Amino acid sequence: MTPLPEWLRPGFAPGAVKPRGRRGSLRPLRRGLATLEAVLGTLVSAGPDDRRDGFLRNADPRAKLLAGVALIVVATLLHGVAALGASLALALALAAAGRVRAVRIAAALGASLALTTLVMAPATLDVVTPGTPVLTLARPGGGSLGPFRLPATVAVTGAGLAVAARMILRTSACVTLALVLAATSRPQELLAGLRALGVPQAFVMVLTMTERYLAVLLRAAQELHLARLARTIGGIGFRREEAWAAAGIGAVFRRTRTLADNVTLAMIARGFTGEVRLLRPPRWRRREWLLVAAAALAAAALLAADRGLA
Amino acid sequence: MSGSAGAAVFTVADASFAYPAHAPCLDGVSFAVGRGERLALVGANGSGKSTLLHLLDGLYFPSSGSVSYLGRPLTEAALEAAPFGPRFRADVGFLFQNSDAQLFCPTVEDELAFGPLQMGWRQDDVERRIADTLALLEIGRLRARAPASLSAGEQKRVALASLLVLAPSVLLLDEPTGGLDPRSQSLLLEILDGLHGRGITLIAATHDLTLLPHIADRVLVLSEEHRLVADGTPGNVLADTSLLLAVNLIHAHAHRHGQLVHTHPHQHVVAHEHAHGDPAGHGHGDPRGGGEPEP
Amino acid sequence: MDGGAVVHIPDGYLGPQTYLPAWGVMAPAWAWAAARLKRTLRRRQLPLMALAAAFTFVVMMFNVPLPGGTSGHAVGSVLVAVLLGPWAAVVAVSLALGVQALLFGDGGITALAANCLTMAVIMPFAGWWTYRLLAGRAGSVPRRRALAAGVGGYVGVNAAALATGLLLGIQPLAAHDALGRALYCPFGLAVAVPAMVIPHLLAIGFVEAAVTGLGLGYLMRTDPEISIAATPGPGDRPLRRLAAAVAVLLLLAPLGLIAAARLGAGTAWGEWSAGELEVIAGRLPAGFDRLASLWRAPLPDYGLPGTENSPTASQAIWYGVSAALGVAVIVAAVLALRRLAAGKGSGDAAP
Known part of the structure; x- marks a missing residue:
């Protein structure tokens, strides 16, 4: 086995860290994460609010x-x-x-x-x-300020x-x-109930799928946020902050594509031919x-x- | 090749496959699967196991060669034709590796209803099947739950239920135990065992070698060059260390014992013993020979 | 301030005179978009649309800091349009807004169609056409395409903000009570349009630009084989389409204003007391009074009130002038950028 480099061995003291000037804050990141987790919580909660009668x-x-x-x-x-x-x-x-x-x-x-x-x-x-x-x-008392009266x-x-x-x-x-x-x-019931308002079955199916996969993609985004928080102790400046968000969004998009392809296969595998049929509501x-x-x-x-x- | 119990369910003849603009991921694969068989496809990551399952389920079609189900070639046209297409979809179930992809409905009940409704079966018949399947897998309490709120083990069972509700005779399983905790794993294996007992043909793709004796009577090995390189019983395949090393399913592992370095093949799942002076413990079947003195 | 949320109109701000026509516009738009997608995507459309909608929703969760200690998030409509095509964006963003309104109470239920009109139709198309205009032909360098997407995001979100400002700004005209008091959003166009547009022009637009441009750039860089709808190709004429859309909007805008005024649930203009009229006129730049006479000329039949001080006339002026100015600025900017990008693009082509 290749020997560990010196800096990776336990007890190795890194050189003095040059303090960085003006460091942005992680507040936007934390705020984003909080919103995200709140949404996720609403979606998958089986909490006391839901069990009330x-x-x-x-x-x-x-x-x-x-x-x-x-x-x-x-x-x-x-x-x-x-x-x-x-x-x-x-x-x-x-x-x-x-x-x-x-x-x-x-x-x-x-x-x-x-x-x-x-x-x-x-x-x-x-x-x-x-x-x-x-x-x-x-009482500004009338008069005019430039072109404005x-x-x-x-x-x-x-x-x-x-x-x-x-x-x-x-x-x-x-x-x-x-x-x-x-x-x-419950969210999925509410969306399914849209059929009563005359929304077509295919639309209802896509809406419920949106809700379903929102939870999956939100978890992916949550992981990205947590991974970022675990590795940085402060903001990284506008430019890099923007680049980070863009890369995160790009990563979520790639996930979106793969999942869409796999879901399509899973639907076809169970006989989906393009026509949406839902369970008859009670x-x-x-x-x-x-x-x-x-x-x-x-x-x-x-x-x-x-x-x-x- | 095999076809032990009666006529072949699947016949794969010299099938190759490449995704558009990619290198091939299956190269001239041929084999047949008999009814009631328990078959495992093993190979390293990227060897083409999942692709082969996709071909067997008619989700993709071979770029050359053919895949037939009960003697009928699987083509896009055949699967869109009325009696064969829907019957094939009900008859052959596919358990996806990623339960998130498999469970796309808002609730467990809708999930179970999806397949039967696509078959155009009557609503009351569908409802009866759902109730029976939920009872069979003991997941009745999950009926109104959202798949996103289930544990991995529960998701797997619901996914299996969504296939069983169609009364399939073949199940294609892609890494069925991946990501499951030991308890959920053994529960799933128990269920699969029961299904095999009822005559359902099981074809599983996996790289988990410890699983083989539990889910297969026959093992096909795919090399990293996407070719079929072995076909045998789990015992034979697991004993053939040079084969497993060649397809990168196990790795050679170096141990330092004082002045000696042993290189021996190693299945990541099997706990090895470091006992000195145990001549049987090291070096067996190692293509590069036993220990060498360190220079 | 949480930028980006600005463009969600909640329930109660728009009167039925506005939100019902919005539903009337969106219903065929959704049907058309769905039919188009069915043709191009076939069976893949359902999961892809659902996932794309969920993706749009998640895009709004990424907070990007803005200068001055605030932060904002992108809407993502233009990014989806660039990645999956504008019609897919219409459906995906509408679904995301629908889920938001129904499950999270973000944005109104009655106002849903109006929000979809601005964020799921106007925004992706304005952004998409801008992108196509700037991105150049097939084989243009990724950097140029990313830049074009960024500009598209900026133009798109500003177009959406302008449209939202217009929708809010016509409320006091569309509906008021017997005393002339507004029933819904009380701010006229002179307030609503700048209030919506200026923050987007100065700040929030750049978040959208960054997310759209950098997002596309990241995907093209890390995954060159990813299928992206907006691979420039020959055939369509984005400039002509953009010009046609702008022309239609400019023509429709005053008609919509007058229709809104005519349909107004409240009373006729004449019932406003003279004193109130003077006060209203008082907050308009004096020079616009003279323009009012010009404005009346092409529309004599609608019997706009005789005085130059009338609220409809002055509002209409504001409406027309701000819309025209906005469009002119955007068109000029896009054309300038296009020239710039064309010059730069050829230089970039050689690595």
Whole structure:
């Protein structure tokens, strides 16, 4: 056997390390890894959130999808703040009924609220939404700055507040409803349930396969991230960081190609000829009809109330 | 060549294969497989074992020579024709090395349903078969689980179930025990043993020599030049050290014993003994002779 | 800020006047793309599309640092288009967005079609045509192709950002209540378009460019035999296609604006109080008032309100001018780069 080189023998002391200047941080890498692991966790979790029981959990995902999408669509049609508030209340009630964990609601709703509040803050001002001033923030006093005409005042308007309230209530209701759908169903069931919305079988099959292989490719990406974290103690600079990401993406793509070829072979080996045939879904029980009817009723009531009030 | 029990299931005649724009990965291979046989294809990585399995399953077609199933040549046209194609697909199951590739459906139940639905069988018949197969392999509790959330051993069993639900008479197994822990391995071997007992023909590709006595009555050896170089019982093949060395399935291993260096053939899986003064322990069948004094 | 997520429109920002037509546009687009893929990929299409969609999703997980301590991720549409072809990108990116919306609540369910329009149609095609324009003929050096892909990624993500800005920017016109208050995203084109486009032009676009260009370069370098859709070949005329697409977009854009205004659930323009109109006009550069009269000329039948200060007219001006400017800049840049690459490419050809 070839003798070990000196530097590979135990106890060999490497020469003094020249400290490198400005080292970037590993924060982006860690953040990427965290997002990735969160997604992976949602996909393959068999955690306590999934084992909880409840009316919504036992309902057929097709019914849930129909009901959920109907309520989301209605939320985007409502104008009045009262009706929008009612739809948010309904969404939160459904989340409670579906025993969605409070942490999960808070996380999803918090992120949405933060974004919409941030985006809507300028919309409350009279420069975007004209109206009766409620609170004057600044008085530039007109005049002009280069080609731009400056407004006389910058003030929060009543109309602006109404606009912002409407947006915040609506986006919150939509996000909560979408969360109820996702948190009370297993991902593969939810995608399979799309057949009830008229999505063709082949599309449903590809969607479920996407979900299936997302877990596999995410694990590959996770390994790449971990291997990188294991070998570096700091950032490696923009250029190399970009090159690393590109190489990682390239490696995942190669995996994508090989897997696609092998899956194709596996499908053909079991008789696939190009025509997608899925297992016949179970028949609807009374619970499913009830759920869809209740959602339709609630949607109609919200819309009627909103249009009546407006 | 063989064909011991009745007519040949597979007949491979002078088959060669090369992927487009690549060097050949099978070179003039000929053999026949009889019904109910247990056959193992062994060879080093890249010797063409998997490719040969792909040819047997009609997933690829030989660039020259032919592969026949029950006397009928496997061609693209033959496999797309109505009665033969679907019957062949139900009759011959392929257990892939990578369970991730094999299990492409959202749940275990859908996985088992895929093949039968492709055959156009009735829904209630399909459902009955699924229930029976799940019970047979004792994986009923996995029914609604997603394949991605299963352990490697469970994935292998589900993959096997997805083939058995089609009632195959031949199973092609690509590295069936690869990546499994010892318990899952022995469980799988037990199942395969049972299937062979029911008359199912098993053809396995492997480079795990310890596996041979458990999964095969006959072994075909592929060289790194992609040729068939031996055909015999596991006992004969495993005893032929010069053959195994020549096809790079085992390696010569150097030991230093004081002033002596022994070079002896070594199967990576067999624990060797370093006992001095054991004349039988070293040098047997070594083509390069026994120990040599160190210069 | 997490760049890249910017282009996902959540539910509630777009009114039905916008998201329903988007579904109307996407349904035939998906059917067409699926039919095209069926022809070219046959049985391989299902797994490849599913894997490509999963791949797109994973691309978005790679965080790349940006100057100034932030980081961003690429959308990946142009990379998929370059690797597998633009129609495959339409399907794969749509699937990825669908899974994101439904399983992770990222991007809205009602807004899904609009998001697909920008990220799964406009982005891959803008990027693909740019790439084809710059990549040169068959046998061109890998470096040039990687560079072309990078520029394609930059152009693609900016086109998507522009389209998203336009979709958001027409919301206050498309729907408002009796008091003239916006029902959906309240920012007009003058705010929404720059807000979407500028960060992409200045920062996020470069992440997309890096990932697309370096990603393709890496694959060509490490695996010369990998089959890549975008091997340049003779036959099609990317410049002509790009020009045709731009022309169609420019023609359709004002029509869409007016249609949106006409379909608006709210009241007619006249009901805006005079005081509010002045305030709105006040935030526009004064010079645009004069342009408004020019704009009205080709579209007399739509009876745009008489005053130069009317919101529709000024918004339309903004819309037209920003779109035209953006297109002009992109076209000029692409043409300049093409010339540059052609000069460089011939030099590079000899190793």
